[in-house]
Amino acid sequence: xxxxxxxxxxxxxxxxxxxxxxxxxxxxxxxxxxxxxxxxxxxxxxxxxxxxxxxxxxxxxxxxxxxxxxxxxxxxxxxxxxxxxxxxxxxxxxxxxxxxxxxxxxxxxxxxxxxxxxxxxxxxxxxxxxxxxxxxxxxxxxxxxxxxxxxxxxxxxxxxxxxxxxxxxxxxxxxxxxxxxxxxxxxxxxxxxxxxxxxxxxxxxxxxxxxxxxxxxxxxxxxxxxxxxxxxxxxxxxxxxxxxxxx
Amino acid sequence: xxxxxxxxxxxxxxxxxxxxxxxxxxxxxxxxxxxxxxxxxxxxxxxxxxxxxxxxxxxxxxxxxxxxxxxxxxxxxxxxxxxxxxxxxxxxxxxxxxxxxxxxxxxxxxxxxxxxxxxxxxxxxxxxxxxxxxxxxxxxxxxxxxxxxxxxxxxxxxxxxxxxxxxxxxxxxxxxxxxxxxxxxxxxxxxxxxxxxxxxxxxxxxxxxxxxxxxxxxxxxxxxxxxxxxxxxxxxxxxxxxxxxxxxxxxxxxxxxxxxxxxxxxxxxxxxxxxxxxxxxxxxxxxxxxxxxxxxxxxxxxxxxxxxxxxxxxxxxxxxxxxxxxxxxxxxxxxxxxxxxxxxxxxxxxxxxxxxxxxxxxxxxxxxx
Numbered sequence: 307x308x309x310x311x312x313x314x315x316x317x318x319x320x321x322x323x324x325x326x327x328x329x330x331x332x333x334x335x336x337x338x339x340x341x342x343x344x345x346x347x348x349x350x351x352x353x354x355x356x357x358x359x360x361x362x363x364x365x366x367x368x369x370x371x372x373x374x375x376x377x378x379x380x381x382x383x384x385x386x387x388x389x390x391x392x393x394x395x396x397x398x399x400x401x402x403x404x405x406x407x408x409x410x411x412x413x414x415x416x417x418x419x420x421x422x423x424x425x426x427x428x429x430x431x432x433x434x435x436x437x438x439x440x441x442x443x444x445x446x447x448x449x450x451x452x453x454x455x456x457x458x459x460x461x462x463x464x465x466x467x468x469x470x471x472x473x474x475x476x477x478x479x480x481x482x483x484x485x486x487x488x489x490x491x492x493x494x495x496x497x498x499x500x501x502x503x504x505x506x507x508x509x510x511x512x513x514x515x516x517x518x519x520x521x522x523x524x525x526x527x528x529x530x531x532x533x534x535x536x537x538x539x540x541x542x543x544x545x546x547x548x549x550x551x552x553x
Numbered sequence: 554x555x556x557x558x559x560x561x562x563x564x565x566x567x568x569x570x571x572x573x574x575x576x577x578x579x580x581x582x583x584x585x586x587x588x589x590x591x592x593x594x595x596x597x598x599x600x601x602x603x604x605x606x607x608x609x610x611x612x613x614x615x616x617x618x619x620x621x622x623x624x625x626x627x628x629x630x631x632x633x634x635x636x637x638x639x640x641x642x643x644x645x646x647x648x649x650x651x652x653x654x655x656x657x658x659x660x661x662x663x664x665x666x667x668x669x670x671x672x673x674x675x676x677x678x679x680x681x682x683x684x685x686x687x688x689x690x691x692x693x694x695x696x697x698x699x700x701x702x703x704x705x706x707x708x709x710x711x712x713x714x715x716x717x718x719x720x721x722x723x724x725x726x727x728x729x730x731x732x733x734x735x736x737x738x739x740x741x742x743x744x745x746x747x748x749x750x751x752x753x754x755x756x757x758x759x760x761x762x763x764x765x766x767x768x769x770x771x772x773x774x775x776x777x778x779x780x781x782x783x784x785x786x787x788x789x790x791x792x793x794x795x796x797x798x799x800x801x802x803x804x805x806x807x808x809x810x811x812x813x814x815x816x817x818x819x820x821x822x823x824x825x826x827x828x829x830x831x832x833x834x835x836x837x838x839x840x841x842x843x844x845x846x847x848x849x850x851x852x853x854x855x856x857x858x859x860x861x862x863x864x865x866x867x868x869x870x871x872x873x874x875x876x877x878x879x880x881x882x883x884x885x886x887x888x889x890x891x892x893x894x895x896x897x898x899x900x901x902x903x904x905x906x907x908x909x910x911x912x913x914x915x916x917x918x919x920x921x922x
């Protein structure tokens with residue numbers, strides 16, 4: 307029960323939609339500063355669980371804390387300290403690159419001066435300085451994802467949630483994107499990431515695999531491979547995910 | 554201030570949209586230039602068939618005096634009543650004037666004229682007004698052509714009623730419709746735009762990105778309202794200028810008061826648009842529901858038909874209709890020059906409904922569900 311070492315503490319978290327239990331009494335912890343991979347087949351309950359952690363959805367029962375704030379009562383406080391980037395690309399396509407940065411900086415309460423400073427830094431870091439006046443809708447997907455990730459970090463959150471951040475991008479961009487994630491983690495930000503690419507799971511410090519709304523296993527990639535006698539994470543995932551009973 | 558950043562975003566998005574700014578300009582202009590002529594309720598061009606069995610100088614003078622009034626199109630003069638009926642059945646005639654064979658003799662003797670009027674009342678208003686025109690034409694003709702003292706009129710005292718029309722002295726229907734068209738233009742634009750705005754954020758997924766930030770939901774909704782306030786003021790200004798330059802009408806009352814009521818009306822329409830979009834998942838749904846309410850509001854607003862002639866229960870419903878208050882106030886101010894003291898009930902009704910709509914819109918917008 308140490309909130310200094312664990313940024314996410316979840317106990318018996320459950321979400322039901324009518325008769326369907328999307329998330330079934332899950333409990334786990336995420337340590338500060340780690341890259342936590344949150345895996346599972348489509349429909350296993352990953353996105354639902356992640357939405358609860360981000361304060362977008364209320365649990366049916368159970369609860370927990372994110373950065374010390376209660377999941378059931380302090381969603382708006384949680385939102386101040388997290389970043390979020392969803393699988394559905396979610397910057398404003400009809401705003402320019404600098405305007406998107408300015409908008410989200412403003413929403414998180416950064417001063418005008420700080421926003422200008424931040425956007426210069428960010429664009430230089432992403433090699434996008436020449437693109438600052440482009441409409442975001444005109445950028446290639448890989449650039450959009452990188453920009454969305456950086457904007458999710460604009461207020462220097464303690465933890466950033468990435469919901470399938472690399473869906474639909476080419477392998478090279480995917481690798482560059484993970485460089486970005488690793489650098490961010492080294493700088494001290496906790497990363498909570500869902501993905502369907504098992505090679506990406508290897509980059510995570512610890513990985514949990516959800517099957518049918520419960521966490522089937524949770525450990526470091528090395529320990530998981532050993533326990534399930536598998537050569538790589540792909541094999542681990544297949545072994546666990548094929549136990550699934552529900553469609 | 555978060556508010557300023559959000560406002561900046563809304564304005565940029567509005568002006569960058571390929572359609573919205575053009576629509577905001579084209580819509581009021583079309584409304585004001587086309588509709589005052591098209592939606593006229595004055596009855597003209599009543600198709601008239603005459604069955605003249607008399608064929609005298611007197612009877613053709615009667616026909617002439619009817620057509621000279623300008624309200625009738627003379628389709629045909631025939632002898633056979635069956636032929637006239639046939640024309641009416643085929644929708645070629647709105648009214649049939651039958652002149653009997655002893656018409657000229659009766660006229661000379663000052664007896665009641667043997668004429669008959671048949672009217673097609675599929676469109677009741679057109680029918681009854683057409684019949685009224687026709688009878689008054691015949692009466693005028695009788696008064697001018699009958700021998701000096703008609704014997705039948707000897708009984709009873711003569712009443713001479715003179716009417717004086719106030720406010721819209723010439724009963725100009727266009728002048729009556731101009732403020733109503735302003736009401737329609739503003740209500741339509743400011744009802745649809747905000748509804749589509751939030752739904753499109755839902756469809757694109759950007760609303761999720763907003764919901765995961767600590768932004769205040771009241772500020773978010775308010776920033777969606779403010780641009781439409783300006784759109785509405787722009788539309789009102791454009792309409793007033795067109796009314797002045799094209800039709801030569803001016804507002805009899807305070808123009809400022811018209812802006813005040815328009816501001817109040819935005820609370821209602823934009824609030825409602827946002828409310829509907831909160832409950833809709835896609836644009837079609839939002840469009841359809843908004844359209845439904847707009848239709849109902851318009852039909853029972855008193856814009857086209859007077860509320861006073863509706864049945865009691867329908868009149869009761871109109872009190873829930875924000876457009877009733879807005880239309881009543883705008884017409885009152887524009888045509889009669891009503892002051893706030895005259896239309897304060899309208900203001901109260903409009904603002905109450907508006908406050909309810911906006912509060913509901915904010916409360917039903919949930920960042921966490």
